[in-house]
Amino acid sequence: MERPHQLHWHRSSLEGVIVPSSQPLKVEERGLAIRVFDEIIRHFEPCQATDIGYKPVTLIRLMKNEVSEKDEFLDLFFSFIHQELLGEREGTGLEQVLSHLARYRIWSAEETNSLRDCLVIFAKYLVNNFFLPLKALAVKTPQPTPALSHSRTPEATFGTPQRVSNLRQACLIRDRHRCVISRKFDAEEGQGRYKRDGPNSKDDDGKSLLEERDNMAFLEVAHIIPHSLMSLTSEEGEWRLADSKQIAYRTLRMFNPGAIHLINGVDIDRPMNALTLTHDLHKLFGNFDIAFEPVGSEAHTYKIDYVETDRMGRVERLPVSLTLYLTPDRSIDPPSQLLKIHAAIGRILHLSAAGDYIDDFLQDIEETEAGEVMPNGSTRLDDYVWFRLGETSVY
Structure with a gap:
């Protein structure tokens, strides 16, 4: 593989940078x-x-x-x-x-x-x-184990695995056990209903599932804003964002501080910050390769398309326009502001080519971890060391 150009890490933290206050300009x-x-x-x-x-x-x-x-x-x-x-x-x-x-x-x-x-x-x-x-x-939203998936522990239970398990259950119920893009029914849920109800198995709207038995998929929960980006660490008995995450958080807030306030701390694992997707669509969405763009003035209605509209690897036929499923009290619906932030980041990554650049870098990291060190010296060992030393800011 042709190696991308060498990274030169000039500044990896706020050390030495006078960060201006966020007061409005005159x-x-x-x-x-x-x-x-x-x-x-x-x-x-x-x-x-x-x-x-x-x-x-x-x-x-x-x-x-x-x-x-x-x-x-x-x-x-x-x-x-x-x-x-x-x-x-x-x-x-x-x-x-x-x-x-x-x-x-x-x-x-x-x-x-x-x-x-x-x-x-x-x-x-x-x-x-x-x-x-x-x-x-x-793309690192942890997926719950079957045991956790069927747990009925209250959502406020402390601990990431249980929170994510509860999150998946809440999203599946809200999204009617369907991928919000492809509308495929969850294969695990479909099998469970068939074992229970046989040929009378129905979806959440009361329609027969038999016609869909060859077109189901295993569904995953996908965070809109990454789960670990704002996860807290304990320092001297207090839970706070690690210093290494402060820059990312501050930059993220610039897109919409009101929306980011909704998902501070454990709220990052609330259904308002998540969608139910197939594995392939989760990967594309998490990589900012597909985006939700609002359609007109109708609430929760979006055009979903590839950010790079002429891309070759198209695992789903897009664009599609659809309205997200809503809960009766609309208490856990994904705010349009979070989806707008996700779409904006996708545009920046694509139009600046920074997305491909980062993909190449992360692939190099994986190859370095697999022991592939190029004899011509092109392996970016210094970049690898920097990345892993700052791992607490990434994972």
């Missing part, structure tokens, strides 16, 4: 920040270097377009760029930073190249600390 600051940002992107995006494996300036532009907290993103962007350019850690306000960067067109060639390099470093910062752990975690 009106005059916001206007200037947007203008300077747009000018920098327009200047550098057409000639951006792609030898790192993806389009860094495109990724930055897409992030700014997709997040709802644009003030916070712009504040982070300009603070990061200014610190990288001048090595200044404090004492410089945003107004001074913007005034300095607004004059980049009259800078020397060396200074302009330094700004270009800083854009690449900022894109790597986002990839290393947000998109990479997000993709590494997204």
Whole structure:
């Protein structure tokens, strides 16, 4: 396999970065920040270097377009760029930073190249600390064992295996034991009903299951926002997000802080953050290869399609438009905001090529763990060590 380009880990944590507060920008600051940002992107995006494996300036532009907290993103962007350019850690306000960067067109060639390099470093910062752990975690929803699947322990029971088991049961009931995309009935449930009711087996709507006996599938629970991204760790008797996850959490909040607040802590394992899918569709959804886009103004109605619409590997005939099943009290329905965040991340990964880049990296990690070390030195051992040392931020 041809190896993707070498990763250069410039910054793997917030150490040394002055993180700006999330206070809204002043009106005059916001206007200037947007203008300077747009000018920098327009200047550098057409000639951006792609030898790192993806389009860094495109990724930055897409992030700014997709997040709802644009003030916070712009504040982070300009603070990061200014610190990288001048090595200044404090004492410089945003107004001074913007005034300095607004004059980049009259800078020397060396200074302009330094700004270009800083854009690449900022894109790597986002990839290393947000998109990479997000993709590494997204297809890792743990599936319950049969014993746990049939447990009736209350949902609040502490402990991830039991919570996920309860989550699967709740989603199966809400989604009527069907994949929300393909509408295939759960094979395990179908077999159980056949053993109990024989030829009179019916689905949740009272229709015969006999006509579907050759078209069922084993269904899984799939998190919309990855289960482990916001799991808590115990430190000195207190449950909190590990420092290594703070960057990913903060970046995720920029897309929609209100929606992310719904799934803090153990709420990440609530049915509002999960869907019932077949194994293949779970893999595609978790990899951000398919997305739910709202259709018109009708609640819970979506067009589901591949993010890369002309992709070759199509395990399901898409697009399809459908309305999600709802509970009578609508207490555990997936909020459209979470599905919008998932779709936005998918667009960024696809259009910037960062998704393919991360897939290649994760495949290299798997091959390294399997003992495949290339004699020509192309195996990315330093990247592997970095990834595993930061494993607590990923798993």
